[in-house]
Amino acid sequence: MKRKAAIFLAIILTLSLSLTACAQKNINADEAVKAGLATLNKAYGTSLTKASAVLTQHLQTKFENDKIVNVEPEKWVEYYSVSVSGEKGGTLYLAEVDAKTGAVGYITRSAELVVPTAEQEQKSASIGTFEQYSADRFTAEQKDAGNAAVQWVQEVMEPNGELHHATTQDIYTDKDLFPTLMMQTMVVMQSGNAYQVSVSWPAMEVIDVHCYTQKS
Numbered sequence: 651m652k653r654k655a656a657i658f659l660a661i662i663l664t665l666s667l668s669l670t671a672c673a674q675k676n677i678n679a680d681e682a683v684k685a686g687l688a689t690l691n692k693a694y695g696t697s698l699t700k701a702s703a704v705l706t707q708h709l710q711t712k713f714e715n716d717k718i719v720n721v722e723p724e725k726w727v728e729y730y731s732v733s734v735s736g737e738k739g740g741t742l743y744l745a746e747v748d749a750k751t752g753a754v755g756y757i758t759r760s761a762e763l764v765v766p767t768a769e770q771e772q773k774s775a776s777i778g779t780f781e782q783y784s785a786d787r788f789t790a791e792q793k794d795a796g797n798a799a800v801q802w803v804q805e806v807m808e809p810n811g812e813l814h815h816a817t818t819q820d821i822y823t824d825k826d827l828f829p830t831l832m833m834q835t836m837v838v839m840q841s842g843n844a845y846q847v848s849v850s851w852p853a854m855e856v857i858d859v860h861c862y863t864q865k866s
Contacts, residue, residue: 686732686745
């Protein structure tokens with residue numbers, strides 16, 4: 651009996667070690683920085699070479715039935731926050747890189763990096779004060795932002811991809827952003843990938859993107 655017990659324990663130990671060896675390890679910070687910078691440069695046409703990475707967590711979300719929802723039961727996922735700081739401090743660019751897969755799930759750049767033309771500044775000035783602002787006044791502009799989001803995804807993220815559908819979402823701003831407005835569009839591709847894209851108005855430039863793989 652002792653010999654059988656010893657063999658049984660040895661089998662359990664072997665399986666345990668095998669499973670541990672097969673478990674996916676986190677990528678390291680250098681790998682996360684490389685992935686984050688590559689995506690930021692591709693998305694924004696930049697040549698960024700230096701960034702810092704911090705390992706952190708957030709609730710896992712998914713894109714399902716045309717909505718972004720939390721995974722149930724709640725699950726926390728680790729990711730690297732890869733950020734590029736300006737000379738005077740502050741974050742200019744940021745990417746979130748999954749610590750397990752190395753996939754980039756979110757990118758953003760500071761809205762302050764967008765320099766409007768004189769004509770665009772005139773458009774901004776014409777909408778009045780922050781207290782007078784109403785998102786309902788920008789239906790036409792939101793459609794234009796949606797078209798810009800679709801075009802960006804098809805040019806940058808999936809050049810050979812076909813659009814499945816796109817849906818305009820929220821318009822948001824605050825006292826610091828105003829008179830710049832952020833217009834969100836969900837762009838769903840035939841590939842199953844979905845991109846929630848925020849376009850700044852009036853410059854009509856992409857500011858941030860959440861990337862999802864659609865679940866059936």
